[in-house]
Amino acid sequence: MLFLSLPFLLFFPVFFLLYWYVFDRSLRAQNWLVLAGSYFFYGWWDWRFLFLLIASSLLNYLLGLLLARTNRDGYRQLLVGVGLVQGLGCLLYFKYFNPLLPLGISFYTFKTISYLLDIRRGKIGPERDWVVFFSYVAFFPCVLSGPIDRPGVLLPQLKARREFGVEQGVDGLRQILWGLFKKVVIADNCSRLSADIFGHYATQPVSGLVLGAFLNTIRIYADFSGYSDMAIGVGSLLGFRISRNFHYPFFSRNIAEFWRRWHITLTSWLTEYVYLPLSIYFRDYGKPGQIAAILINFALIGIWHGPRWTYLVFGVLHGCYYIPLILRGALNKKGGTGGIKMVGTFVLVMLTFVMFFSGSMREAIGYYRRMVSGPMFAGFTVEEGVSLWVTMVSILLMFGMEWWQRDKEHPLQIDGVKPFALRLFIYYLLLGMVLTFGPTNFTEFIYIRF
């Protein structure tokens, strides 16, 4: 079941009312409902893969209990190893050797892996209530496309009594509206326009190719962050605080800052479980060791997306962009002020996303080659003028709101805006744009397939 579908539109209000009006008397009953709702939500797409989700949850639940029972290091390592082999093995098999990928497999696998590793490191204890643990793995707002909440964040919330807070509920609704606007008005329109350009890149002038790269970059951001906003908003309506996944990444002043703001839950997951152990492993080699750790980390990000060379090159390129920062010792610095650095970082990211969106290396190289050798404007056409202008105005609106609200969790945290009528106007403006300028057919969320 997807957020933008009629089944979800029917499912969620029923779930919400049951959750707060019928099952609110006991925490266990509420968690049972979360679990049942999550399985219903997940199984709606393909019930067969529900068994994989349940089996994975069961195995990791048992491994967690066994980990707590022993102090023998070798045995504990073996238990974690079993969990890693199962999780990564399934991920590898379905991503690389099976045409049908279970939705959200990456996201729940990352959750179970971090659960075992955190127990192994003593950061958390094992979860003994299986309903809580299974709900943590399958939690429906996040199961398909993240954010990847760590066990230390979500498990305590599942174990504590939840109260409906009007402020939190209102904030959740606003974030859903903002996500909806980004997904429906911006991402889906960008998708249609950029698909046309990418599909005929060989005949496009430079201006068309730049526009295509720009639209695709905006598209992936609006699509993925839009989904994350909706997931966080849905979580808020149920009384959960889900981790933030994007922090206005296009206002970054260097690539390291960009990755601290982009897909935050995955980046921080990889930093903790991949990059830091690698850094420690390579610590004797100084800066070359640090570069090696970064390159391996980003290569993994690349190949996580799927079995395509373009993904690997995309990851490695991003790793390479870190090299000057590491050599200058500026990895954790913010990069100073100034719009030029932001624009520079954006252009770098945008050009690299051409690699990400190309179907093959040949296509990517052809696109880049044409970008530097094609005519500037001759033959420039886009599918529909009206749609392009609406999309461009919407993108400007998005950036304007984000810049204005850059110190807030999301741009619709506008309690300070007075009078109330102005706030109301902003809500209806966004809703009106969603209902008026959306696409005829919604495109699938990009990261659902990863």
Next chain:
Amino acid sequence: MGRGLNRFLLKLVLLALPVVVGYEILYRLRIYPVLTNSQLFDNKMLDVQRHPPGGVKLMAMGSSVTLYDLDSRMLGQDLGVTYYNFASWGMQMTDIGVVLQALVKEYRPSYVLICSSPRDFVNPANGSYFDYAGTASWIRERFPEYFYLRNYNPVHVLYRRRFKSPRPHFDAWGGAAVDEMWKGVVRQDFDEHLDFPTPGTELQYRALDSLCAFLRAEKVGLIFVQAPMEARYVNTAARRQVLAAHFERCRAIVEARGQDYLNYYDTTVFKDSLFADLTHLSSAGREVLTEKMVTDLRRVLN
């Protein structure tokens, strides 16, 4: 908590209310929701729901041939039975069958009249008709606004469908004149000829058979009419042979289910001058056809 939650939900409903009212206004302005892939069909069904034709003893159903080739006035007035034409462009036998299942239950006609050409037997089924007919009848009849949600389309698309797309003017019986469609359009079908059968044809024959069986089970008579076509559309002996085989197949299917089959394909009577295009009669042509048909229908209906 309960009071806070109640207040929250109340506010939510109040905030959503203008959206609901907005869509109701769109509906009243005839900026209709999308029911199927066929804009013409959607408009006809929603117009019919707003202004129900009342009792329908003779129900015409089919593709553009049924829509254009029947003279509504002659069938509606001269035949002495209540009549309405529900036909729409591009419908295949599968689509006709699916929609008829819904319409027959709603209007309980005594007879269904299908005016057909081989073009009704060429394409695969259109899933959007299944979706429409599969929706509960009370929603289709009393709450068509539901389709704004069911088949979400942005308002600018609905607006374009309503005001920017050409559509024929329906007469009081749901019929339309083909001449209107060709006004200001230069015909480019002179090199087009019958290309039949297609990979979808067998499915359409099966759909015709199912349709006949359904009507028989519902005790509704079917009058299946082969419409005339321009002679040059079927310009070779091989094509004429294919056409004859098609007629024979249709006749066998229809008569095997105890229904009525009429064939008006006669190039000596329906000269090319009586046609607006390859498969649709001009106003003069449809008068000739309907006059002949009225005579035959009187016999069938009595």
